[in-house]
Amino acid sequence: MNRRAPRRWAAVALTGLTIGALAACSPAGDGGTGGNDGGSGDDVTLTWWHNGTGEPLLGFWEDVAAEFEEANPGVNVEVTAYQNEELQRTLIPNQLRTGSGLDLYQQWGAGELAAQVEAGFVKDISEDVAERAEAMGGVVAPWQVDGATYGLPFNFGISGFWYNTELFEQAGIEGTPETLDELYDAIDALKAAGITPIAVGAGDGWPAAHYWYHFALKSCAPEVLQDAQSSYDFSDPCFLEAGELLNEFVESEPFNDGFLATSAQQGAGSSAGQLATGAAAMELMGHWNPGVMGGILQEETGDENATPPEFLGWFNFPAIDGAQGDPTAALGGGDGFSCTAWSPPECTDLLNYITSVEVQTRFGEIGAGIPVTPGSEAGIADVNLQQVLAGLQESTYVQLWLDTAYGPTVGGAMNEGIVNLFGGQGSPSAIIENMTNAAATL
Numbered sequence: 001m002n003r004r005a006p007r008r009w010a011a012v013a014l015t016g017l018t019i020g021a022l023a024a025c026s027p028a029g030d031g032g033t034g035g036n037d038g039g040s041g042d043d044v045t046l047t048w049w050h051n052g053t054g055e056p057l058l059g060f061w062e063d064v065a066a067e068f069e070e071a072n073p074g075v076n077v078e079v080t081a082y083q084n085e086e087l088q089r090t091l092i093p094n095q096l097r098t099g100s101g102l103d104l105y106q107q108w109g110a111g112e113l114a115a116q117v118e119a120g121f122v123k124d125i126s127e128d129v130a131e132r133a134e135a136m137g138g139v140v141a142p143w144q145v146d147g148a149t150y151g152l153p154f155n156f157g158i159s160g161f162w163y164n165t166e167l168f169e170q171a172g173i174e175g176t177p178e179t180l181d182e183l184y185d186a187i188d189a190l191k192a193a194g195i196t197p198i199a200v201g202a203g204d205g206w207p208a209a210h211y212w213y214h215f216a217l218k219s220c221a222p223e224v225l226q227d228a229q230s231s232y233d234f235s236d237p238c239f240l241e242a243g244e245l246l247n248e249f250v251e252s253e254p255f256n257d258g259f260l261a262t263s264a265q266q267g268a269g270s271s272a273g274q275l276a277t278g279a280a281a282m283e284l285m286g287h288w289n290p291g292v293m294g295g296i297l298q299e300e301t302g303d304e305n306a307t308p309p310e311f312l313g314w315f316n317f318p319a320i321d322g323a324q325g326d327p328t329a330a331l332g333g334g335d336g337f338s339c340t341a342w343s344p345p346e347c348t349d350l351l352n353y354i355t356s357v358e359v360q361t362r363f364g365e366i367g368a369g370i371p372v373t374p375g376s377e378a379g380i381a382d383v384n385l386q387q388v389l390a391g392l393q394e395s396t397y398v399q400l401w402l403d404t405a406y407g408p409t410v411g412g413a414m415n416e417g418i419v420n421l422f423g424g425q426g427s428p429s430a431i432i433e434n435m436t437n438a439a440a441t442l
């Protein structure tokens with residue numbers, strides 16, 4: 001049966017998305033809960049790994065696994081949650097190389113998926129999920145390679161600044177920053193009030209890297225960003241400008257003490273924990289952050305009913321006056337699942353159930369993310385996710401996370417260069433050199 005495990009969340013086909021891709025299609029046939037039709041005919045055990053280590057997602061996925069087992073006698077689902085960094089960087093790559101022991105696993109898509117497909121690790125599920133993928137529309141693109149589908153998303157959103165409305169009011173800040181200059185003004189006001197402006201979990205690497213992503217997003221024209229995903233040409237001056245802007249931002253000292261060693265999502269001392277407890281006023285993070293904060297507060301207080309703080313507000317990364325980037329652009333991505341090349345047919349049945357309207361609506365209701373199956377939008381009741389959804393609707397261009405879009409080789413080199421700059425050991429030009437040199441090895 002299901003296993004409750006001890007306690008997050010990288011474009012071959014995707015360049016940009018609009019909210020129309022999330023909601024403009026009519027619902028797909030629900031497909032039921034799968035079944036053994038066309039399967040092995042014998043008892044089957046499915047090993048499912050995900051990163052939903054905290055509630056409500058941990059218990060939700062266990063319920064989904066139990067429901068699938070009940071509807072499919074003879075199918076046993078062993079579902080385990082792992083901490084995101086460990087899962088993505090170590091556990092999944094190592095297990096895939098063994099060619100066994102894993103069936104359904106967390107999949108971030110795009111360049112990372114393409115590398116796994118090239119290595120022969122992922123099942124082509126195009127025929128089995130054709131109806132669902134057609135209904136989902138453009139959000140499926142990161143889980144497709146050369147026209148074939150190798151996974152499905154269950155969640156898609158954008159990142160921005162989560163902020164403490166009470167601390168903003170205390171510092172005399174009215175409204176939210178719409179330009180970079182206004183963000184600097186807000187930071188100065190918070191400092192003057194004795195409040196740490198921004199918490200960042202640079203110890204985990206990727207939260208620091210997301211600052212450069214956003215500076216590139218607002219510095220580069222969308223077509224430049226789109227072209228770079230296939231050409232790996234980073235010679236446009238906007239990429240260097242992004243590094244220069246980031247360097248200036250870091251030197252303005254907006255972050256929490258010890259930010260280079262701070263984790264993003266683990267405990268009250270993490271960047272999410274500091275925002276949740278009022279120790280910092282802002283955090284640049286994805287749409288999943290309220291759920292993470294709620295889990296941290298549950299752990300810290302011992303109250304399993306603790307919820308994300310009521311003072312939360314959200315705003316998109318500000319525009320940069322005079323830059324070529326789309327001022328309304330947003331950075332985003334999603335979570336999905338893939339089946340390994342050796343998984344039984346029941347793996348695809350389970351994936352179809354996970355992405356059914358029924359399950360996706362409930363996913364929206366628990367506030368763990370933004371569902372992507374058309375017909376499930378009504379489930380989004382959480383006010384925090386409604387803020388993100390409104391931001392998504394206001395964005396004319398959505399860029400996939402850059403490390404995901406560029407793939408593990410270029411994306412990893414990019415992130416390394418950015419983290420070095422954060423730590424005072426790199427430079428804006430070194431980030432570009434890292435990316436260009438890595439691309440030359442492909």
